[in-house]
Amino acid sequence: MKVLSQLKIAVGGLRTHKSRSALTILGIVIGIMAIIMVMAIGKGAEDLILDQIRGMGSRTMSVEPGRMPEGLGDVYDIFTESLGGKEVEAIKNRNNVRGDNRVAPFVGLMETVSHENEKMRTQIHGASELWMEILTISPEEGQMFTDADVKQIARVAVIGSEVRKELFGESDAIGQKIKIKGQNFKVVAILPPTGVMMMMNIDDLIILPYTTAQKILLGISHYHAILVEAETEELVPLIAEDIKKTIRELHSITDPSQDDFKVGTMDEAMEIISGVTSALTILLTAVAAISLVVGGIGIMNIMLVSVTERTREIGLRKAIGATKTDIITQFLLESVILTIFGGILGILVGAGFTWLTGFAIREFGGFVSWKFYFPISAVFLGVGVAATIGLIFGLYPASQAAKKSPIEALRYE
Template sequence: MLIWVLFKMALRSLVTHKLRTFLTALGIIIGVASVISMISIGEGARSQTQDTISKFGTNIITVKPGQKKSRHVTTGKVDTLTLDDAEYIKANIPLITGVAAQVYRSAQLKFENKNTNTTVRGTGASYARLANFEMDLGRYFNIEEIKSAKRICVLGSTALKNLFAGINPLGKTIKVNGKNFLVIGTTVPKGALSWFDPDDQIFIPVTTAQKRVFGIKHVQSIDVQAGKIEDLETIIEDITRVLRQKHNILEGREDDFYVQNSAQFLRSWGDSAKTFTYLLGGIAAISLMVGGIGIMNIMLVSVTERTREIGIRKALGAKKKEILEQFLIESVLISFLGGGIGILLGIGISRFVSDIGGWETIVSTQSIILSFGFSVAIGIFFGFYPANKAANLNPIDALRYE
């Protein structure tokens, strides 16, 4: 019952000084709003990157050539993987659902009077499926075409735009490093990542790339698709075992290849995005602290201003605890108010950012609960000193205070 009376008293004192209450709460409002909007931006960036990366498939294991060593001398060449290795993996590991060897290099493309420089990727027939490329026009090349090393190509959307600008490319012939290639398909755009644009490339049969364009016998990477994500670790072990066997690597010698998985990359990227979120949240938390100091400042002024009131209350029998509660309720109310408005403002800001800036933002319930709880805690923490000061006033001195 008394607590309700104290609550009403606190509310009345806040309503009497509306502007002051608002300005005091403003620190908390800004703090909470920035915590929520910053975390929403950070979380949004993280999930967007995760989405993009998982488009490339987390169930893909990439085998890359390592440095060949002969008698402990490292030779510079990285030509330890061949198409045979890809076939060998395919034939010997039952848990996998696809293998695609690749060679890639930058090359000059020409169509009529248009030139562009792009990545030419020689791949197997299952590459489009493994790398999550969908066909827009036409089709991808098949195993027969790879066997016969045909001069055909599939264009990524950026390469398509640079060369064809609106013309239907199917059936047209482009020049790759001066050699004629027939366009048989185009892919649906995947969207660029910050460090590279997967659409700025063209695909040709791996055999054609080796023999007719680059003049090499090895492959630069072999993508292996796992049937089930849970089997990833087993498959990585199997690949290592099978390839060591095929390359005749003796026990105790190092592998002449690397086995990587995009899940690892995803994990480390997720970690750094998390750090980013924490950083933003940390900066916002500092502004919450500053808001709390604002509350303490105003509450101290309020205690001084109301010394006489405190004296009266004590003379009428208010105990120390009851004075303490009254002032604590006031500061908690301010931070409550600030927290509430701050949440709405923070949600507004993150909506605004995603609408105007085109960034994805995610307002998590967690960040709302966190910042709201934090602001109320700040109200208690920074309100305690002034409230305690009020509660400890000597009633005689307080009554005489003018």
């Protein structure tokens, strides 16, 4: 029997029950769509996060107080005051840490900022010029504060584009005063609209000299982090070890498991993030695969109903010369056509939703560097998985149909 005729019969069978066929493929559409979306958005998110981390530069390291908690009771250890001026000086000392490195302390806080009647709550970074270089941003207007400002605990501020918009509207902001915790700060520079970088919305940021943020706003003598830019990328692992050794000596720690600080390199961060996103993608793909299996069982169920409903037709076809293979092929083709159609639809809908999700993330989430990622392998995977599901779940109903004796099938009421 000709393949084309088989196809026509199968399509005819499906067209006879349009709404049933449509509902049957819905399960496959959702399953394939879910897989496509998980793959595409998972990859997009991984790329975005890695790009953000990579944006900090492969030479950048951060030394942070506390250590990774080992349980719920351990949580206090994260917020220690273990990093201060002497740790910064020790790291700067070339006798302790090799290479001509740049070192800058960092503090951060959330605070309400106001200008006249306008107010907003936002993130404040106490940093230095090095922080701006790591972020690779230069002011759009005005001049960045200098190391002299840091030394003098100057009340100067660099503000993000959104902060400027919220507090000043269209009017000029340079030279104007903003108020944080009752203290006045002079706006010396405005950052260009940048969006999210390193998982921070730069547009909502206010950057002050770290000494100013530390002494005036927080009233503390420790830092929230020490940023280190290694002389060369190759030296990063050695420098990280030097820093650990130096601080341990300074804090008289002999057992590394008792460290009250942690040193993070970009490679480590990327490895961790990559591992986490891959694991999440696998998990979500597994969930999506379950929905595909449910869709497949739906197909099997419908095909079994169809076989029972068309028992007399099967009997007739056998009586006029259809072989077992012809009947199996007809019913298998019906389920494979359903699933392939569902697969293609799932790919298209999945691609559409992936694009929409990406659009929403870019437009409303501020992640301007989010890329629409749609792997071509997903198309083959989608159609392949769908066709396989059609074959597997269609085989049992098809073989049930083929087994029927023509005369018993013709007598079926």
